[in-house]
Amino acid sequence: MPKGLLFFITVILLIVTSFVSTNIAFAHQQKAAETTVLFNKHSGQLEVSHRFYMHDTEHAVQTLFDKHADIIDSEKTQQQFADYVAKQFLVRSLNDKAMPLSAVGFEVEGKFFWVYQETKVTEKISGVKLFNGALRELWPTQINMVNIEGKGNVHTLYFSDNSNWLTAKFN
Amino acid sequence: MKIKKTLMLAAMLLPLAIASSVNASAIKQTKGSYEDKFRQLDETLPTPNVYRNASGEPGENYWQQQVDYKIKVSLDEEKRRLSGSEKITYKNNSPYKLKYLWVQLDQNVFKEDSIGSMTKTFNGDSPAAFSSDGGKPAKLSLNTLRRHQFLADNDVGYEISAIKDSRGKALSFTVVGTQMRIDLPKPLKSGSDIEFSINFAFNIVEEDAVSARSGYEKFEDGNDIFLLAQWFPRLHAFTDYEGWNNKEFLGSGEFTLEFGDYEVEINVPADHIVSSTGELANPKDVLTKTQRNRLKEAKTAKRPVFIVTEKEALENEKEGTNKRKTWVFKAENVRDFAWASSRTFMWDAKGYQQGGDTMDHVMAMSFYPVEGGDLWKKYSTESVIHTMEVYSRYSFDYPYPTAQSVNGPVGGMEYPMITFNGPRTDLQDDGSRTYSQAEKRFLIGVVIHEVGHIYFPMIVNSDERQWTWMDEGLNSFLDGVAGREWDHTIPWGVEPRDITGYMKSQNQVPIMTQSDSVLRLGPNAYTKPAAALNILREVILGRELFDFAFKEYAERWMFKRPTPSDFFRTMEEASGVDLDWFWRGWFYSTDHVDISIDKVYQMRLDTKNPDIDFTRLRDIENEKPSSLFVERNKAEGKALWVDTNEDVSDFYDDNDRFTVTNKERNSFNKFLKGLKPWERRVFDRAIEEDKNYYVLEFSNKGGLVMPIILELTYKDGSKENQYIPAEIWRRNAKNVRKLIVTNKDKELASVVVDPGWETADVDVENNYYPRQIIPSRVEAYKRKKSTAKVSRDIMKDIKTELKTDDDDKEKNDKKDK
Numbered sequence: 001m002p003k004g005l006l007f008f009i010t011v012i013l014l015i016v017t018s019f020v021s022t023n024i025a026f027a028h029q030q031k032a033a034e035t036t037v038l039f040n041k042h043s044g045q046l047e048v049s050h051r052f053y054m055h056d057t058e059h060a061v062q063t064l065f066d067k068h069a070d071i072i073d074s075e076k077t078q079q080q081f082a083d084y085v086a087k088q089f090l091v092r093s094l095n096d097k098a099m100p101l102s103a104v105g106f107e108v109e110g111k112f113f114w115v116y117q118e119t120k121v122t123e124k125i126s127g128v129k130l131f132n133g134a135l136r137e138l139w140p141t142q143i144n145m146v147n148i149e150g151k152g153n154v155h156t157l158y159f160s161d162n163s164n165w166l167t168a169k170f171n
Numbered sequence: 172m173k174i175k176k177t178l179m180l181a182a183m184l185l186p187l188a189i190a191s192s193v194n195a196s197a198i199k200q201t202k203g204s205y206e207d208k209f210r211q212l213d214e215t216l217p218t219p220n221v222y223r224n225a226s227g228e229p230g231e232n233y234w235q236q237q238v239d240y241k242i243k244v245s246l247d248e249e250k251r252r253l254s255g256s257e258k259i260t261y262k263n264n265s266p267y268k269l270k271y272l273w274v275q276l277d278q279n280v281f282k283e284d285s286i287g288s289m290t291k292t293f294n295g296d297s298p299a300a301f302s303s304d305g306g307k308p309a310k311l312s313l314n315t316l317r318r319h320q321f322l323a324d325n326d327v328g329y330e331i332s333a334i335k336d337s338r339g340k341a342l343s344f345t346v347v348g349t350q351m352r353i354d355l356p357k358p359l360k361s362g363s364d365i366e367f368s369i370n371f372a373f374n375i376v377e378e379d380a381v382s383a384r385s386g387y388e389k390f391e392d393g394n395d396i397f398l399l400a401q402w403f404p405r406l407h408a409f410t411d412y413e414g415w416n417n418k419e420f421l422g423s424g425e426f427t428l429e430f431g432d433y434e435v436e437i438n439v440p441a442d443h444i445v446s447s448t449g450e451l452a453n454p455k456d457v458l459t460k461t462q463r464n465r466l467k468e469a470k471t472a473k474r475p476v477f478i479v480t481e482k483e484a485l486e487n488e489k490e491g492t493n494k495r496k497t498w499v500f501k502a503e504n505v506r507d508f509a510w511a512s513s514r515t516f517m518w519d520a521k522g523y524q525q526g527g528d529t530m531d532h533v534m535a536m537s538f539y540p541v542e543g544g545d546l547w548k549k550y551s552t553e554s555v556i557h558t559m560e561v562y563s564r565y566s567f568d569y570p571y572p573t574a575q576s577v578n579g580p581v582g583g584m585e586y587p588m589i590t591f592n593g594p595r596t597d598l599q600d601d602g603s604r605t606y607s608q609a610e611k612r613f614l615i616g617v618v619i620h621e622v623g624h625i626y627f628p629m630i631v632n633s634d635e636r637q638w639t640w641m642d643e644g645l646n647s648f649l650d651g652v653a654g655r656e657w658d659h660t661i662p663w664g665v666e667p668r669d670i671t672g673y674m675k676s677q678n679q680v681p682i683m684t685q686s687d688s689v690l691r692l693g694p695n696a697y698t699k700p701a702a703a704l705n706i707l708r709e710v711i712l713g714r715e716l717f718d719f720a721f722k723e724y725a726e727r728w729m730f731k732r733p734t735p736s737d738f739f740r741t742m743e744e745a746s747g748v749d750l751d752w753f754w755r756g757w758f759y760s761t762d763h764v765d766i767s768i769d770k771v772y773q774m775r776l777d778t779k780n781p782d783i784d785f786t787r788l789r790d791i792e793n794e795k796p797s798s799l800f801v802e803r804n805k806a807e808g809k810a811l812w813v814d815t816n817e818d819v820s821d822f823y824d825d826n827d828r829f830t831v832t833n834k835e836r837n838s839f840n841k842f843l844k845g846l847k848p849w850e851r852r853v854f855d856r857a858i859e860e861d862k863n864y865y866v867l868e869f870s871n872k873g874g875l876v877m878p879i880i881l882e883l884t885y886k887d888g889s890k891e892n893q894y895i896p897a898e899i900w901r902r903n904a905k906n907v908r909k910l911i912v913t914n915k916d917k918e919l920a921s922v923v924v925d926p927g928w929e930t931a932d933v934d935v936e937n938n939y940y941p942r943q944i945i946p947s948r949v950e951a952y953k954r955k956k957s958t959a960k961v962s963r964d965i966m967k968d969i970k971t972e973l974k975t976d977d978d979d980k981e982k983n984d985k986k987d988k
Contacts, residue, residue, distance in 0.1 A: 030693050034672040040947050047949035051672070058609040067597070072608050104949055105956055110662035116949045140312045143691065147676055156677035 031056060031142045033134060035089070039121065039150030048101060048117040050085055050134065057081055057113045060135055071113060078113070082106040085115045088133040094126065094167070125151075127169035132159040208876045208904045212751045215759065216736040222411035227740025228727050235732055237262040238406045238431040245438040246397060246512060251387055254372035257403055260431075262364040265409060269359045273415045274351040275428075277401035278373045280420050281327040281381060286348055287421045288322075314382075321380035329404065330372045337366040349420040350407065369404050378580035385591070388580035390515065394488055396540065396579040398591050400509040401426070408634070412734055418636045424686030425635035428506040430730060434499070439512045441494035442487050444479055446518075446538040447510035448588045449502030450572045457498050466520060470532065475519035475552040481541060484517040502571075502587065504730060506632055509586035511577045515540035519548065523556045529568035533559065539578035544596030544604035546614055551576045551592070554618035554657075561653035562626050565718060566725035574625065576618050583617040585624030592617045612661055619657070620650040631725055632732045639686040640758075641735060644700025651701060665701040667931035670694065674763035675873070675933040682758045683735065702931060703757040710929050711753065711878060711897070712746050720745035752897060756875040765873030767937035768924050774864040776857055779842050781835035789829040863913045867922060867940075869906065873933060876900040882926040883911070886918040892926075 034051045054071065061069035061077050064084060069077045082103065091099040104116035132144040136159065144159040148168050155168040197214060200206070219225035221232040239262075244255030263269055280287045334342045334353060345352045359365050375397065378386030385400035408416040408427045416427055434452075437445055445457075454463055462478050469476035479487075502508060520536040537543075537551035555576050559569045575589045582593040594614040596604035606614075623646045627633065633641035651664020673679065673694040680690050682700055689695045708717035723745040724738055735758070743750045756762055778784055813824075846854060869879060879895040899907050913919065924938040932938060936945045946954065 032691075032693055036672065036948070038947055038949070040950070042944055043947075043950065045949075047947055049948045055609045055613060058607055070607065105952055107952060114948075114952075116952050118949055140314060145672070145676055145678075145691075147672055154675050154677060158678055 031135070031139050033142070033144045035132060035144060035146040037091075037128070037130070037146060037148045039125070039148075041150060044121055045118045046091070046099070046101075046121045047104075048089065048091075050089065050115040050117075052085075052113045052115070052134075054108065054111050054113050056135065060138055063138055072108070078106055078108075081113070082115045085134050086117060088131075088135075089117070090131040091119070092129040092165070093123075094129065094169070096129065099128075125170070127167060129165050129167050130157060130159075131165045132157075136160070206904055207901075208755065209749075209752045209898065209901045210755070212739070212754060212759075215755075216739065217412065217734070220411075223734070223737055225740065226744045227724070227737045227742075229731055232266070233731065234264045234266070234411065236264055236406070236409050236429045238429040240403070240431060240433045240435070240508070242403055242433070242435045242508075243438070244403070244435065246399075246440075246443075248395065248397075248440055251375045251377075251395070251397075252372065253375055253399065253402060254370075255403060256368060256370045258366065258368045259406065260364055260366050261359070261406060263359045263361055265411070266361050268361060269355065269409070271355060272353045272359075273407035273409075273417060274353060274369075274404045275401075275407050275420065275426070276329045276331075276346065276349050276351050276404055277420050277426075279328040279346070279349045280422055281322060281376055281383070283322065285328075286419050290421070317380050318382070321377055325374050325376070327374055327376060331404070332370040332372070334369050335367060337368075342367060350417060351404065371404055373402075375399070384581060384584050385509070386580065390540070392488065394513065394515050396511065396513040396515060398509075398511045398577070398579045398581055400507075400584065400586055400591075403508070405507070408732070410634075410732060413634075416634065416636060418685075418687075420636075421687045423689075423692065424637070424639070426507065427634040427636050427732075428632070430504050430506050430632065433502045433505060433508050435502075435508060435510070437498045437500065437510060437512070438495055439498065440492060440514065441496040442490060442492045442514045443496070443512045444487075444514070444516040444518055444538060445498040445500075445510060445512045446516070446536065446575050446577050446589060447498070447500040448505060448508045448586055449500035452499040452501045453497075457496050466534075469520035470522035470534070471524075472521055475521040475535075475537070475548070477517065477519050478536075479516065479518040481517050484515060485541060487514045505571075505587035506629060507586050509589050509591075511538060511579060511589070511591070513538075513540070513579075517541070517543070519552055521552050521556065523559055523569075523574075525559065525563070525568055527568045529570050530572060533569055533571070534573050535559075535575070536573060537576045537578075542595045542598075542604075543578045544606065546594065546596050546606045546611060547578060550611065550615055551578075551618055554615045555622050557657055558619045558622040558650075558653055561656055562623055562649060565649060565652065565722060566626050566631070567722075567729050569625070570630065570729075571625070574622055576622065583621050585621040585629065587625060587629045590618065590621035590624070592621055615657060616650065616654060616663065619653045620646060623650050623653065626725070630730060631728045632730070634732070634734065635686065637685055638683070638735055639689060639692065639696035640682050640700040641733070641738065643696045644682070644704065645738075647697045647701035648704040651705070665698050665705060666928075667702050667706055668928045670698050670702045671763075671931055671933040673699065674931060675765070679761050681761055700758070703753075706930060707742075707750075707753060710880070711750075712748055716746040716748065752876055756877075760875070762874030764875045764877050764930050764932045765871070765934045765937070766877065766879060766924055766930075766932060767870045767872050767934070768867060768922055768940045769870050769937075770868040771919065771922055771940050772866050773919070774866060776861070776864070778858050780839055780858075781831040785829040785831050785835070789827065792829070861915050863915065863918060865911045865913070865919050867909045867911060869909070869924075871900060871905055871907075872937070874904075876904055877930050877932075879909075880925045880927070880929060882923040883919060884921045884923075885913070886920045887916070889917075 030053045032053070033056070036049045038047045038049070040047050057071045061071050061081055065077065065080055069080070071077050071081060082105070086101065086103055089101070091101060093099060099119055101117035101119045104118050106113065106115045108114075128148065130146060132146055134144055135142040136144065140161075142160065146157045146159065148155040148157070151170040155170070157166040157168060159166065198210075220230060222230045223233065224230040239260040240257055242255055242257040244253060246253055261272060279285055282288060331344070331346070331351070334344050336342055336356065340356070342356070343354045353367070355365065376383050376386040378388055378398065385398045385402065387398070388396045390396075406429055408429055410416060418424065433449060435447070435449070437447065439445060451457070454466070458466070465476055465478045469478065500510070516538040517540070518536065518538050520534055523533045523535050525531060525533055535552050535555040537547055537555070539547040539551065543551070555574050559574060563569055571588045573588045577589060577591050578593070578595065579591055580593070581591040584591045592614065594606075594610050594617060596606045596610075599605055624642060627646045627649075628635055628642035635642055647665065654661065654663025657663070673691075678690060680688070680695065682695060684695070686696070708714055712720070720742045724733070724741040727733075727741060728737065739750070739754045843851065867881075876897050878897045879899065881893040881895065883891045883893060885891070893911070895909060899909065911919075922940045925932045928935075936942070939945070
């Protein structure tokens with residue numbers, strides 16, 4: 001076999017939760033999150049809002065932290081989860097300069113759990129590189145959709161399967 | 172506020188701005204780029220015919236096949252294997268003769284050489300976090316490996332041992348993936364039937380290993396729960412709209428089947444409890460007298476009665492037996508048959524007195540292991556009954572004698588009279604079982620959803636293999652209705668605002684996409700259609716028209732096979748409202764809703780009377796700010812020539828260009844005389860009323876045409892709502908103007924489009940005139956946080972002593988000293 005065709009495969013160790021079905025006809029546990037990256041023209045901030053289904057996060061925190069973790073009633077768990085998301089969502093400039101985000105907060109709204117982050121944008125930006133690994137290490141079927149707004153048409157990036165850093169370039 | 176004032180006699184519409192995009196159809200717009208968003212769906216929908224008519228009803232010659240099954244099946248618990256034989260009676264109600272029959276062999280999807288298996292793509296299972304270069308290794312999850320190992324270690328798929336006609340003569344057959352063609356000895360004529368038998372067996376898959384819609388679940392004590400679905404060779408649908416429905420089972424697109432009567436003998440270990448589609452036909456053979464009495468008691472009980480208690484189930488689990496029992500179930504007019512079996516099951520039941528002619532009494536039942544705990548004891552069977560109460564109001568009376576909810580390894584799946592639901596309690600260290608609030612919502616929600624599926628698509632038999640949305644979308648809409656009637660404080664259902672993120676995203680396909688090809692099944696087939704129906708009901712048709720039309724659809728297609736066009740046509744003709752634009756936008760396109768109010772300007776009617784109009788013109792001129800040049804000259808004290816030479820003057824120093832002469836007055840009189848009597852009356856009245864004329868300019872940035880919901884706020888503080896139907900966009904789908912006339916004292920201050928967020932408009936910022944700075948989500952959160960009471964240190968503050976007037980006095984006294 002030519003050397004170049006040899007790939008290494010790593011097995012990731014997962015704690016398998018009781019539910020692994022992906023074909024279920026009822027998608028209560030959606031395993032899907034939505035993130036908006038907004039270039040706020042009024043404030044000059046880059047604002048990030050992550051929207052998770054409560055039911056996803058509820059299962060997730062029990063695996064990520066401990067089995068008594070409670071995203072609905074425990075502010076500690078909510079904070080832990082927000083910190084976890086912050087570690088999983090990274091922004092870089094097109095020339096790979098890290099753009100660290102600062103935490104703004106989190107909240108529960110109906111069936112959703114929101115996590116907020118922001119950073120000041122000082123330079124003119126013609127694109128961004130993003131990484132969104134939230135819950136994907138946990139669930140292979142997790143899909144994170146990211147809409148990038150405030151720079152012309154909406155740009156959409158999907159983080160699923162093995163996708164790493166994805167790039168959006170603005171016109 | 173800035174509302175531009177313009178003097179005009181009448182509003183003039185600009186020539187229509189021309190919209191873009193040309194459809195790839197026989198009808199082509201080759202001049203300009205006008206797009207007719209209201210074009211009737213004529214050539215998009217199938218041509219009406221004698222089988223399904225133009226109103227969306229079953230046509231005068233509507234037909235569907237009937238397939239009856241008599242099945243004997245045996246569960247080998249040790250080998251986790253099912254073997255059986257089925258006698259099938261196929262009745263050809265079609266006008267055509269059939270040389271062969273097609274059968275679905277869904278178990279074959281697990282075979283290595285199935286199209287489903289061979290086309291599974293590998294993109295890695297998880298991100299290689301924090302790596303920016305492409306050279307990092309792909310990752311493989313243990314779940315993926317577990318599936319591979321299970322399928323490598325087990326022979327999966329059907330073993331078909333014999334197919335014979337009623338005289339025992341072998342019939343030739345050809346297996347094509349998940350399908351099998353059986354060649355008939357002679358063509359089956361229209362109106363005739365044929366009997367034949369199939370012997371089959373297969374090894375049951377482990378649900379958690381392969382992620383299927385059925386299978387077994389291993390418990391640590393050696394017991395299993397068996398959920399059996401897609402477990403017998405089932406006839407493919409043969410239809411008027413597609414002939415044989417030969418779409419390979421790939422795993423995602425579900426099933427389309429024929430109605431028929433079933434008699435199924437299920438042979439299992441004697442200590443198993445069986446839950447199944449249909450009604451138990453031999454209770455005396457399989458139930459104890461106590462159990463039969465409890466069932467009787469349950470019929471009229473206020474709360475569920477245990478047929479098998481927790482204690483009995485636990486005892487049952489320990490014992491074990493070599494004996495066997497055969498449970499016989501009969502079901503009439505069902506499109507499928509599923510069952511579950513385990514010695515871990517406890518079983519509760521409660522009768523639902525439905526009344527009416529269809530099915531006076533229904534037995535609602537739940538089956539679950541001890542892991543179900545209080546969650547199942549309290550809420551499963553009650554949720555089953557609640558679903559029937561609500562759904563029947565919006566469709567038809569539940570037509571079957573039983574409705575069941577079974578706990579096992581499947582998250583949520585539906586079959587006639589029986590549903591599989593996953594939520595469970597957690598065992599705590601102290602031995603108690605608890606569940607979270609979200610798990611409770613999940614249980615109630617999933618039971619409502621799956622029992623709802625017994626209506627759609629188990630009775631309203633839409634083709635799941637082609638159109639997931641027809642059952643999932645309709646059912647997600649209705650489960651939201653039922654959920655809100657359970658407890659409206661729980662966030663059930665789909666609000667229009669929930670789907671704006673998805674609808675403005677770039678990577679999506681129209682709802683009208685075949686089930687296996689849909690990208691992002693959740694938002695595409697569940698959430699978006701549910702939100703669309705919600706909007707159709709609450710915003711466009713109103714509840715009365717929508718509910719009437721929806722019920723009409725359900726009643727028309729009960730026990731029949733509707734296609735999307737039948738739904739679209741029925742909703743339109745029963746509501747009396749043209750909805751082609753709505754289906755086109757929401758179901759056939761990927762447009763989103765984004766209506767912007769771009770400009771508002773005020774117009775005032777010219778009186779034509781120079782003594783009035785010229786004065787107004789002078790006022791307007793005088794209201795303009797004067798020149799900065801002139802102002803600075805004044806400030807510098809520059810003297811004007813005309814002021815220093817007052818002795819030189821003429822007519823024009825006393826009369827400006829707005830001075831009225833008899834020339835203008837004569838012209839005005841001539842104008843009045845030239846008016847016809849009716850014109851004069853209209854003119855005089857308009858002058859007298861002196862109303863405000865506002866022109867509102869809108870643009871449609873999302874492409875999806877929708878009604879414009881307006882909130883008008885007046886300078887006196889009052890508000891008024893206006894509803895402009897979507898048809899305003901019919902001649903120009905990009906830009907429209909609307910004239911709004913108000914009384915003289917009702918001066919417009921501001922306008923908001925869709926103030927209640929009812930239309931899934933993705934950009935709220937352009938919904939305001941004058942524009943407002945709408946705080947972004949993050950900004951709004953920050954503001955809220957700073958005023959929220961959570962920042963108070965109440966533990967410290969609570970120690971604060973209460974001050975009295977004396978305290979203050981004392982303090983002041985001290986100060987004075």
